[in-house]
Amino acid sequence: MKYHVPQALVAGHEQTGGGLFFLVLHAPEIAQAAVPGQFLHIRCGKGDDPLLRRPISICRVDKGKGNVMLWYQVVGKGTSLMSQVRQGDCLDIVGPLGRGFEPVAAGKTVFLVGGGVGSAPLVFLGNELAPEKEVVALFGGASEGMLLHPCLTRLENCEYATDDGSFGYSGTVIGLLEEQMKSKTPDMIYACGPQGMLREVVRIAEEKSIPLQVSLEARMACGVGACLGCSFLRSKKSGGGWARVCQDGPVFWDWEVAWDDGEQQ
Amino acid sequence: MTANNSEMVPLLGVEIAGIRMKNPVMTASGTFGFGEAYTDFFELSELGAVVIKGVTPEPRKGNPPPRLAETSAGMLNSIGLENPGVEKVLEEYLPSLEQAGTPVIVNIAGSTVEDYCLVAERLSASEVVKGLEVNISCPNVKAGGIAFGSKPEMAAQVIRAVKKHTSLPLIAKLSPNVTDITEMALAVEEAGASAVSLINTLLGMAIDVRTRKPKLKNVMGGLSGPAVRPVAVRMVWQVSQVLKVPVIGMGGIATAEDALEFILAGATAVAVGTGQFVNPRCCPEIIAGIKAYCEENEVSAVAELVGAAWKEEARG
Numbered sequence: 001m002k003y004h005v006p007q008a009l010v011a012g013h014e015q016t017g018g019g020l021f022f023l024v025l026h027a028p029e030i031a032q033a034a035v036p037g038q039f040l041h042i043r044c045g046k047g048d049d050p051l052l053r054r055p056i057s058i059c060r061v062d063k064g065k066g067n068v069m070l071w072y073q074v075v076g077k078g079t080s081l082m083s084q085v086r087q088g089d090c091l092d093i094v095g096p097l098g099r100g101f102e103p104v105a106a107g108k109t110v111f112l113v114g115g116g117v118g119s120a121p122l123v124f125l126g127n128e129l130a131p132e133k134e135v136v137a138l139f140g141g142a143s144e145g146m147l148l149h150p151c152l153t154r155l156e157n158c159e160y161a162t163d164d165g166s167f168g169y170s171g172t173v174i175g176l177l178e179e180q181m182k183s184k185t186p187d188m189i190y191a192c193g194p195q196g197m198l199r200e201v202v203r204i205a206e207e208k209s210i211p212l213q214v215s216l217e218a219r220m221a222c223g224v225g226a227c228l229g230c231s232f233l234r235s236k237k238s239g240g241g242w243a244r245v246c247q248d249g250p251v252f253w254d255w256e257v258a259w260d261d262g263e264q265q
Numbered sequence: 266m267t268a269n270n271s272e273m274v275p276l277l278g279v280e281i282a283g284i285r286m287k288n289p290v291m292t293a294s295g296t297f298g299f300g301e302a303y304t305d306f307f308e309l310s311e312l313g314a315v316v317i318k319g320v321t322p323e324p325r326k327g328n329p330p331p332r333l334a335e336t337s338a339g340m341l342n343s344i345g346l347e348n349p350g351v352e353k354v355l356e357e358y359l360p361s362l363e364q365a366g367t368p369v370i371v372n373i374a375g376s377t378v379e380d381y382c383l384v385a386e387r388l389s390a391s392e393v394v395k396g397l398e399v400n401i402s403c404p405n406v407k408a409g410g411i412a413f414g415s416k417p418e419m420a421a422q423v424i425r426a427v428k429k430h431t432s433l434p435l436i437a438k439l440s441p442n443v444t445d446i447t448e449m450a451l452a453v454e455e456a457g458a459s460a461v462s463l464i465n466t467l468l469g470m471a472i473d474v475r476t477r478k479p480k481l482k483n484v485m486g487g488l489s490g491p492a493v494r495p496v497a498v499r500m501v502w503q504v505s506q507v508l509k510v511p512v513i514g515m516g517g518i519a520t521a522e523d524a525l526e527f528i529l530a531g532a533t534a535v536a537v538g539t540g541q542f543v544n545p546r547c548c549p550e551i552i553a554g555i556k557a558y559c560e561e562n563e564v565s566a567v568a569e570l571v572g573a574a575w576k577e578e579a580r581g
Contacts, residue, residue, distance in 0.1 A: 043543065048338035048491040048519075051543060094545060219333050221340060222542040226302035227295075228344045229333035242326065242347065 006030075007090040011067055017145035019074040020117065021083050022059075022152055028066030030096055034058050036125035037100030037215055037251040040070065041223040043092040044078040054078040055220050055246070057121035057192075058096065060154065071148055073117040097223050101125050101213055101251050107187020111180070112137045113201050115173055115193020116146060121215050122192055123153045130155065138180060140173025140193075174200045186210060202254045212254040218245035233258035275559030276566035277552070279313070279533050281511050282434035282459030284368045284395050286313035286534060288552050289567055290524065293515050293538030294318055294372035294398060294438070295344065299358035300365060306545040310366025311552065313534060317358070319374040319400050322383045324350035334471045334480035339492030339517075340539060341469055343483035346374055351387045359393045368395040370436065378413075378426045385431040397433050399424060399458070402440030402465035414440035414465070417452035424456035436513065438462040441496055450504040450512075462513045462536065463504060464497045489539040491517040498530045505531025505572050519547055521554020528555075531572040 012024035030040070041053040060069040074080050085091060101121075104110075110133045112122040119139040126135045137158040141147045144167035147160050160168030161176040169176040174197060185208060191201040192215035205212035218230035225247030234243045238256040243249065277288040291314040292303075299317045300309060309315055327347025334341040348354070354371070362369045371394050373384040381399060388394050401423055402414035413419045424437055437453035439446065441464040450461050466487025471480040479485075497516025505512045514532025518524050519540035527535045540547045559567060 050335060051338055051340060051490050051539070052335050053543065219331060219335075221333055221342070221539070222296070222302065222545075224302050224305075224545065226298040227333075227342070227542060228327065228347050229342060230330075231327070231332065231347070232330055 006093065008068070008093050010085050010087050010089045010091060012087055013085060015083075016071065016148060016152065020146065020148075021072055021074070022148075023070045023072065023082075023085075025068045025070070025091060025093065026066055027068045027093065030093070031061045031063050031066050031068050034061055034068065034096035034124075035100035036128050037121050038096035038098045039121075039223075039250065040068065040093045040095035041097055041220070042082065042094075044082040050076075050078045050081070052078075052221055053094065053223060054082065055097070055223055055250075057124075057215065057250070059120040059123050059148075060127060060152075061124065071117060071120040071123070071152070094223065098246060098250050099248065101190055101215070103129065104188045104211060107133075109134045109136065109184065109186045109188075111177070111186040111189045112139075113173055113177055113189060113191040113193070113197075114139045115197040116141055118191075118193030118197075118215070118217075119148055119153075120192075122190055123148065123155065125190055126153070126155045136180065136184070136186070138173055138176050140176065140197075143167070173197065174204075177201065177204060181208070188212075191215075199259055202259055205254060213251055214254055214257070215251045216245050216249055216257070218250075220246050222246070235259075273560060273563070273565065275556060275564055276568070277556060277559075279568055281314075281513060281534050282396055282436060284314065284370070284434060286368060288313040289528065289532075289534040289555070290548055290552050291370070291513065291534055291536040292316050292541070292548065293536040294400065296538035296541055299354065300362050300369070301358075303541065303545055303548075307549045308366070309362075311549050312367045313552075314368040314370055314395075315362070315365060316370045316372060316398055316536060317354075317362075318348055319346050319372040320348050320351050320354050320384055320388070321346060321374050321376075322351055322380050322387075324348065324353065328483040331480065331482055332486075334486070336469070336471055336488065336490075337492060339488050339490030341471055341481060341486035341488055342466070343481045343486035345483065351384045355387060355391055359391050362393050365393075369393050370396040370398055372398040372400050372438065373427075374400040378423055381423055381427050382430040385427045385433070389431040389433055394433060396436060396459075397427070397431065398436040398438050398462055399427055400438050400465070401453075402438050402442075414449070415443055417448050420449055421452040421456035424453050424458050428457045434459040436460040436462055438465055440465050441493075441500060441516075442468045446500045447503050447507050450508055454508055454510050458510060460511045460513060460533075461504065461508065462515060463500050463532075464493070464516045467493050467496065489517065491519060491523075493517050494523060494526075498526055501527055501532050502530040502575060506575055518551070519543060521551045521558060524551050524555060525558055525570070528567065528570045529572070529574040531575060533568070533571050
């Protein structure tokens with residue numbers, strides 16, 4: 001029995017900005033077992049509507065306290081219900097699920113590139129890598145209210161970009177990445193965010209031949225590889241065919257993904 | 266309740282198409298992978314039987330994403346029978362099910378009658394397989410599937426042909442997307458099916474009002490989940506009263522109460538599908554709940570409950 005389906009106690013829940021919430025769950029087994037990039041499958045309500053669980057990436061863990069932390073955005077019925085849970089309530093969670101980020105032994109400098117709520121799994125990764133690597137976190141959002149504050153990321157070296165220029169670099173996180181790369185070339189990039197942003201990171205990493213891993217997002221039903229609902233196309237280079245975001249990922253090497261829709265098998 | 270009740274152990278075992286099951290709870294094809302997906306949550310040996318995903322002669326890549334859309338108390342899928350093909354299933358997946366400790370039933374599909382026959386013949390060579398569920402009802406593939414499941418004579422033709430290629434018991438999985446489900450059921454029984462599975466998904470669709478496009482890339486898909494349960498219960502009720510062979514009931518089962526509803530409507534066994542996505546421990550919980558219901562209601566064997574609702578009604 002690898003996975004647990006516990007009723008996790010909500011140890012804390014706060015709104016960090018417009019539609020964004022930071023949730024602390026007490027789930028000691030999951031806090032121990034989880035690796036960066038993995039997600040929890042959460043039942044947001046009690047009844048049949050919404051029916052399916054919502055996959056949410058783990059943002060941080062506190063193994064000592066047995067806590068798992070999530071930073072998520074309200075996008076629909078499920079996450080909206082979830083945003084209403086209060087400290088002391090219980091949430092039905094399954095996890096940790098999925099294949100996480102692969103740590104890379106070679107090199108010293110690692111860039112984390114996060115767009116919006118996509119920064120969440122990178123925060124976990126950054127905290128794990130920080131003792132041994134030079135971790136530079138580059139997180140972007142529409143405005144200051146859409147960013148995760150350093151007091152919650154616990155990352156020392158964190159640069160921000162906002163589309164409206166209200167905080168940090170004025171522009172997209174891609175602009176910030178290009179800016180940073182003028183003075184420093186990372187040995188590895190990890191990225192998570194909207195598809196358009198990821199494609200740009202892929203382009204930059206390819207140009208400079210920097211290894212890149214991305215965390216993908218998809219609508220899921222089962223979350224454990226059974227329903228084949230979250231499949232996406234693998235690149236020809238990685239053998240073609242479908243991969244399941246939930247179980248083969250959500251983390252993939254950039255070259256495993258068929259970024260170009262025209263690249264059908 | 267008397268003090269003796271606590272000592273009575275109800276018999277949960279049932280028999281479908283000559284396949285003995287320790288309890289009436291099975292998995293629904295297409296929701297359980299090839300038996301590997303939920304082994305981290307419970308032991309396969311706890312199940313009455315395991316039904317694995319639809320298998321075709323050749324590998325199928327299925328439909329392009331998005332393949333899922335959530336709807337009120339339900340979900341639409343358009344997976345499109347993605348599977349690695351019968352040879353790979355025989356080589357890679359079935360051997361690991363040898364130690365499952367529960368009968369293994371394989372769902373078979375195809376575009377032509379010959380496809381079904383070929384898969385049936387190949388799977389008959391496996392010691393692991395105890396029965397075949399003939400999928401004449403998949404709404405997500407253009408050829409085959411539902412085309413065979415919407416006309417009684419075509420459904421019967423598939424069953425008759427497959428029967429010539431295997432000695433394994435055949436379970437016909439029927440589509441609810443028909444005018445008269447009893448007509449379909451009688452046709453496959455006449456053709457030699459040893460049981461019927463009711464129901465496959467209901468054909469449906471959903472549109473995103475922001476993009477003004479269908480939510481599924483394939484436009485239409487199969488609706489499952491609690492939303493379809495009353496339709497499924499009704500069809501089990503109708504079919505079980507006219508058929509001699511047993512009915513396996515499925516459609517939105519998530520709790521023991523749901524499962525009992527199907528059994529009382531006439532299902533000899535039940536299968537859990539979408540419910541598992543929501544609660545991965547739902548099968549063992551349902552089994553425990555059926556046992557508890559029997560104990561509380563002094564039912565000595567779950568088989569006594571099959572069709573009890575219409576038998577009760579007939580008595581007035």
